[in-house]
Amino acid sequence: MTKMMTVFELLEASPAQLVELTPEHLLALQQASAERSAEAAKIANVLHATLAARFATGLNGAGTHNLDAGTVKVAVTIPKKVKWDQAKLAVAVDEVKSWGEDPANYVDTEIKVAERKYDAWPPSIRDVFTPARTLETGKPVIKLSAGNAD
Incomplete structure (x- = not known):
């Protein structure tokens, strides 16, 4: 039995290697990829909420607000959303x-x-x-x- 390729190894594989994978192997990779995507989305959402709470709280008005946070420069852009009736x-x-x-x-x-x-x-x-x-x-x-x- 051959070793199953991981989603991380997938990035290093050639297209020729990938098209030779069995449908079962591709299914396992697709499921693993979906799990990693869901995890990454959760991480991004938590990080965005943290950054917004830390740097965007109290900012009013659309535009870019430049802040200094020690050695890190922070640019908070609040987009303008115009809706027309x-x-x-x-x-x-x-x-x-x-x-x-x-x-x-x-x-x-x-x-x-x-x-x-x-x-x-x-x-x-x-x-x-x-x-x-x-x-x-x-x-x-x-x-x-x-x-x-x-």
């Missing part, structure tokens, strides 16, 4: 149009189509919009699980 924006765009102005000079407009809605459209409507639609594929999701291959 879409219904109110539509009213504002109509008002700008009524002045004879082109709203495109002031706002960007993006039309989105939910795929679920597109799939439910009657063919006559779909045919009008289909030339504007591009389908791209994403990264494949591969799930391994123990069990018989029937």
Whole structure:
């Protein structure tokens, strides 16, 4: 029986070595990787909460706040989150149009189509919009699980 490669050894293996691993071995590596990822996420969350409590408490306003902590320089960036009320924006765009102005000079407009809605459209409507639609594929999701291959 050959020794099982660990997730740490995985980083040193060549692609040729990796593709030769058995599905059972790949499953074990996938499970170990998921466990390490979960542990790393927990560690990152605890560390972030600690840093926020230590350095961001009491800071107000968006922007970067530079602090000195002995020999360590700390930059705390509080991002600005702007949200726009879409219904109110539509009213504002109509008002700008009524002045004879082109709203495109002031706002960007993006039309989105939910795929679920597109799939439910009657063919006559779909045919009008289909030339504007591009389908791209994403990264494949591969799930391994123990069990018989029937």
